[in-house]
Amino acid sequence: MAEKVSKSKKETQGITVKKSEDMSEWYNEVVLKSGMADFAPIGGCMIIRPHGYAVWERIHAALDRMLKESGHKNAYFPMFIPERFLKKEADHFEGFNPEVAWVEDENERYAVRPTSETIIYDAYSKWLRSWRDLPILLNQWCNIVRWETKVTKIFLRTREFLWQEGHTVHATEDEADEEVMKILDFYEKLAEDYLAVPVIKGRKSEAEKFAGAYYTTAIESLMPDGKSLQMGTSHNLGQHFSKVFDIKYLDKDGKYKRVWQTSWGVSTRLIGSVIMTHGDDRGLVLPPRIAPIHVVIVPIIFDRDRKKVFDECEKLRKLLSRKWEVHFDSRDSYSAGWKFNEWEMKGVPVRIEIGPKDVAKKQAVMVLRDTGEKKSVKMKELPKAIDEELEAMQKRLLDKARKVMNSSMVEAKTYNDVKVSVAEKKMVHAFWCGDPGCEEAVKNDTAATIRVIPFEQKEKGKCIVCGKKADTKVYFARAY
Numbered sequence: 082m083a084e085k086v087s088k089s090k091k092e093t094q095g096i097t098v099k100k101s102e103d104m105s106e107w108y109n110e111v112v113l114k115s116g117m118a119d120f121a122p123i124g125g126c127m128i129i130r131p132h133g134y135a136v137w138e139r140i141h142a143a144l145d146r147m148l149k150e151s152g153h154k155n156a157y158f159p160m161f162i163p164e165r166f167l168k169k170e171a172d173h174f175e176g177f178n179p180e181v182a183w184v185e186d187e188n189e190r191y192a193v194r195p196t197s198e199t200i201i202y203d204a205y206s207k208w209l210r211s212w213r214d215l216p217i218l219l220n221q222w223c224n225i226v227r228w229e230t231k232v233t234k235i236f237l238r239t240r241e242f243l244w245q246e247g248h249t250v251h252a253t254e255d256e257a258d259e260e261v262m263k264i265l266d267f268y269e270k271l272a273e274d275y276l277a278v279p280v281i282k283g284r285k286s287e288a289e290k291f292a293g294a295y296y297t298t299a300i301e302s303l304m305p306d307g308k309s310l311q312m313g314t315s316h317n318l319g320q321h322f323s324k325v326f327d328i329k330y331l332d333k334d335g336k337y338k339r340v341w342q343t344s345w346g347v348s349t350r351l352i353g354s355v356i357m358t359h360g361d362d363r364g365l366v367l368p369p370r371i372a373p374i375h376v377v378i379v380p381i382i383f384d385r386d387r388k389k390v391f392d393e394c395e396k397l398r399k400l401l402s403r404k405w406e407v408h409f410d411s412r413d414s415y416s417a418g419w420k421f422n423e424w425e426m427k428g429v430p431v432r433i434e435i436g437p438k439d440v441a442k443k444q445a446v447m448v449l450r451d452t453g454e455k456k457s458v459k460m461k462e463l464p465k466a467i468d469e470e471l472e473a474m475q476k477r478l479l480d481k482a483r484k485v486m487n488s489s490m491v492e493a494k495t496y497n498d499v500k501v502s503v504a505e506k507k508m509v510h511a512f513w514c515g516d517p518g519c520e521e522a523v524k525n526d527t528a529a530t531i532r533v534i535p536f537e538q539k540e541k542g543k544c545i546v547c548g549k550k551a552d553t554k555v556y557f558a559r560a561y
Contacts, residue, residue: 095422099362104306109235111356115365115426118235125233125240129349132427133236135373136352137243141222143275143370144245144347147267153218153247158200160223161191166199169325170293180227182240193226198293198318198344201248202326209250209340211331216260217250225348236353237310237561244348250328250340254319257341261298261315264345268300268313276351277368277478278302278358279486280312281556283533288520291344295319301533301556303486304357307506309532309558312354315345350561358482359451365428366451368478369471375405376467377424381417381436393440397433401464405471425450430474431467451478490556496545499557503527508558512551514544522546529557 096114100107112118117133120126129137145155161184182193205217222245229240236242247264251257265282272280280300290297294316301309323329323339332338359366369375378398380390391411398409408429410420417434424432434446443460447467451474458466493499493511502509504527513519513531523546524530534555544551 095426096362096364100305100360104357107362108353108357108360111360111364111426112235115428117352117356117365120233120235123240125229127233127235127239127241129243132373133352136355136367136371137349139371139373140271140275140351141245144267144271145222147270148220148247151218151263151267153220153249156219156221157223158197158204158221160194160226162194162197162200164190164192166203167192169199170322175292180229182226182228194223195225195227196344196346197221197223197246198248198322199326202322202328202342205248205250206326206328209328209330212252212333215250215252215330215340216256218247218260219249220245220247234353234561236356237350242349244346246346247344249343250323251342252330252332252338252340254317254341257317257319257343260343261317261345264315264343265298265300265313268315268345268347271347272300272302272312272351272354273479275368275370276355276358277370277475277482278312278354279479279483281533281535283535283556285314286517286520286531286534286555288517289531291316293318293321294344295321299533302354302358303489303508303558304354304561305485305489306357307489307508307559309508309556309560310350310354310357311532311560312351313345313347316343318342318344353561358485359478360428363422364426366478367428367430369430369475372428372430373406374408374427374429375471376401376407376431376433377420377429378407378409378433378435379417379420379424380411381434381439383437386437386440389440390435390437394435397435397445397460397463401467404464405467430471433463449474493545493557499523499529499545500527503529503557503559506559508532508556510554510556511545512540512542513553513555514547514549514551515553516544516547516549519544519546523557527557527559529559531555532558532560 096110098107116130118130119128121128181195184191224243226241249260272278280302282300285297297316299314300312302312304310320339322342328340329337378394380394382390394409398407401407430450432448439445444457447458448455490508491502493509499509541552
């Protein structure tokens with residue numbers, strides 16, 4: 082008797098909200114039902130489940146490889162930051178104080194790591210002696226605690242999250258500038274080549290820069306709901322922290338000099354960008370380069386043909402596993418239809434279906450997650466076909482995401498255009514004179530902020546708010 086593709090309530094439980102109708106609720110359902118993460122019993126925190134953590138491991142591996150190939154080394158520092166360290170740099174402390182969680186003993190109060198600049202730079206002041214010790218290129222993979230009071234959004238806004246934070250020390254401003262841009266380029270590559278999420282690179286305004294930084298650069302992307310997501314930042318810290326923490330070195334000329342520093346980071350919010358950008362009404366759609374499982378093999382079985390089909394599936398699993406992460410779903414307790422829905426929900430790029438007829442014909446049915454396309458492929462041709470389809474899918478997802486993002490970006494000619502466009506969930510490209518007052522006016526009137534100031538500025542015009550001459554065009558949008 083053939084195994085039936087059951088349509089019981091259990092098997093048809095999928096995403097109940099359409100992405101186009103209520104993206105916030107859709108997002109929550111996808112995160113929970115795909116097994117990416119769950120809410121923790123501690124307010125504002127999340128549990129990253131194995132499927133979600135495996136995606137983070139892929140992201141971690143890709144970026145870690147870039148950093149190590151460029152000479153950076155990983156280290157680890159305590160998660161408890163003495164309050165006296167934070168108080169040494171007033172702007173930095175003020176910027177994080179509202180979000181800091183504190184613990185204390187009989188001697189001192191400690192911040193639970195909101196970021197690590199201060200404790201790392203105290204160490205640098207002891208380690209650095211001469212020009213021979215430069216540059217210092219360290220990175221740390223760790224958890225961060227920021228006692229957010231806003232609404233919890235798994236991967237996007239939680240009190241604790243995972244990230245990497247790089248902290249480098251250089252002899253000159255030019256070297257620090259070069260480091261800032263090198264890292265920003267790494268982040269762009271990570272976002273576009275691995276996550277298939279298009280980004281805009283640029284500089285932050287003074288109001289939006291990192292607390293205590295000389296200047297901040299960032300990559301921003303526009304999510305399908307019209308909100309901008311800051312996906313990574315790279316800061317030139319100037320010499321502020323080197324003065325506060327007395328970080329200096331003996332140069333070749335025999336004189337002591339202050340160093341220039343950078344810091345930079347990305348976090349698990351990158352996973353949120355992938356979910357929002359690529360997911361559909363059936364669940365996750367994972368770009369192949371960060372997918373924990375590239376291919377899932379699902380047998381279509383009849384009792385009398387079970388062994389024959391299973392043997393062929395296992396044979397194929399061993400063959401394909403030489404190059405990709407492959408899972409053979411051999412569970413007897415679930416129907417093929419249930420398995421199809423589950424693996425679609427989890428976003429596995431390619432599903433291979435094998436039944437007795439396929440075994441007889443020495444073929445398999447290949448199903449692509451992003452398009453739903455099905456095609457029969459001869460067994461001997463499967464490795465090549467999968468290779469080609471995974472590469473094509475990676476490119477297709479980026480192209481589709483870029484098209485969606487571009488369609489939600491508009492040019493504003495009047496201030497009213499800004500108000501209308503932001504209300505319509507668009508990202509607005511407009512001239513800005515550089516006056517913080519004009520920036521604040523847009524924020525007060527629309528809840529949109531300057532997300533990024535592109536590096537290349539070729540046009541001149543008039544400020545969208547005050548009408549004064551402006552040689553800077555910026556992107557305004559509401560943000561996560």
